[in-house]
Amino acid sequence: MDPESNNSCNSSILESDLQTVNGERSSQKNAVSLHHIANVFFFIGVTSFGGGGTAYIRRIIVEDKKWLTNEEFFTGLSFCQLLPGANVVGISLYIGNHLCGIAGGFIASLFLILPSSFIFFGLGYLYFSMGALPSVEVMLKGAGAVACGLMASMFVEAAEESLKNVVDILIFIITFLLVRVGHFHVPLVILMVAPVALWWYRPRPHQQNKEIVPEVMTPKEKKENG
Amino acid sequence: MDDTYLEIAKLFSALSLSAFGGGNTVLPSMHMAAVSQYHWMSNQQFLDLFSISKAAPGPSTLIVELIALKATGFPQGSHFLFLSAVIGAVISILAMFVPSSILLLIVSSFWEKILGSPWQRTIEKALMPMTTGLILASTWIVAKTAISGWVTGIIGVISLVIILKTKINPILIMLVAALLSRILLK
Numbered sequence: 001m002d003p004e005s006n007n008s009c010n011s012s013i014l015e016s017d018l019q020t021v022n023g024e025r026s027s028q029k030n031a032v033s034l035h036h037i038a039n040v041f042f043f044i045g046v047t048s049f050g051g052g053g054t055a056y057i058r059r060i061i062v063e064d065k066k067w068l069t070n071e072e073f074f075t076g077l078s079f080c081q082l083l084p085g086a087n088v089v090g091i092s093l094y095i096g097n098h099l100c101g102i103a104g105g106f107i108a109s110l111f112l113i114l115p116s117s118f119i120f121f122g123l124g125y126l127y128f129s130m131g132a133l134p135s136v137e138v139m140l141k142g143a144g145a146v147a148c149g150l151m152a153s154m155f156v157e158a159a160e161e162s163l164k165n166v167v168d169i170l171i172f173i174i175t176f177l178l179v180r181v182g183h184f185h186v187p188l189v190i191l192m193v194a195p196v197a198l199w200w201y202r203p204r205p206h207q208q209n210k211e212i213v214p215e216v217m218t219p220k221e222k223k224e225n226g
Numbered sequence: 227m228d229d230t231y232l233e234i235a236k237l238f239s240a241l242s243l244s245a246f247g248g249g250n251t252v253l254p255s256m257h258m259a260a261v262s263q264y265h266w267m268s269n270q271q272f273l274d275l276f277s278i279s280k281a282a283p284g285p286s287t288l289i290v291e292l293i294a295l296k297a298t299g300f301p302q303g304s305h306f307l308f309l310s311a312v313i314g315a316v317i318s319i320l321a322m323f324v325p326s327s328i329l330l331l332i333v334s335s336f337w338e339k340i341l342g343s344p345w346q347r348t349i350e351k352a353l354m355p356m357t358t359g360l361i362l363a364s365t366w367i368v369a370k371t372a373i374s375g376w377v378t379g380i381i382g383v384i385s386l387v388i389i390l391k392t393k394i395n396p397i398l399i400m401l402v403a404a405l406l407s408r409i410l411l412k
Binding site: 045046047048049050051052053056059063064071074075076077078079080081082083084085086087088089090093094097098102105109112113115116117119120121123124125127128129133138139140141142143144145146147148149150151152153154155156158159161162163167168169171172173174175176179180185186187189190193194197198200201202203 | 242243244245246247248249251274275277278279280281282283284285286287288291292295296299300306311312315319322323325326327329330331333334335337338344345347348349350351352353354355356357358359360361362363364365366368369371372373374377378379381382383384385386388389390393395396397399400402403404405406407408411
């Protein structure tokens, strides 16, 4: 058997030291190997249907596997929203990189894309050579509705995690309205709102002391951490 | 034929770096390029590829692979060219995902470096409420296409409750919902 496959990735010892420094905000970095990452993202790749892929990934990585905390996941998601590119691929790369470094990121995105790319190739070939379009539309309606529920559940989790005071709620509402009602492009909205939000939460001397005290845990995290 | 490879590489790497807000945002540009600019396919074919990419498992941005498959594997008036199709597919996937991934990797590595610093908390606190707003905006978009009547609406709400309250794998819920909608919406 490959000795690498059962061990966690190299940097894990260092990272678990870092976790103790960071207190309770840690996830289970040290328990995850490239092998695990490949398995899980392969599974995600072939079983994600009907949109809302990021919500599906959160469900599996944060809730089932507990490889990342909600906070770590949503931070990664905000980077994906900030930068160009497909969000599902971006968040997989972020998760893999967070767990096992660049190799982890590479494996996660590769195993997410590769199996589906074979399926896409097969379907594309069938379509262009025979003109056959898979007629599963009625069944996809049900799956699409569940994907919508999945997205909504991610919104509930994100709201619980991120909206802790009036300013948070204001930032949230303004961002949503600018995109939905104002029809501004996402990067433009981020450019408009982010400077104000960053300025509001800028590091201030009297807050430095607070940082040493472990973050206030949400009721959910308390439950999870026992 | 070599020109097509180059066109695919140029088109999708440019779109990769301009897809702010996700892969869906560059679909109109892909549509224009594939149908009007390069004449790789008809309008109807592009729309069909779009539904295939939505129905198939995995990232729907893999529509780039379907476009490349047509452009290189089924050129006008030719039989199927397997090898060209494979090369085209690989080029399209690399072009679409590598540039944006490198950018994200740079940001992620920087992020891992500043873990624990006060600015890291600042960025986290500032970005999270915005992310929540953007998630609600995308939920809204998914809902607009997915919720088309009473049946899909009820399935959506029930699945939300089940997902929040239980540990059941969403795939199981999707399977049940797919069967239900087949029975109820026939």
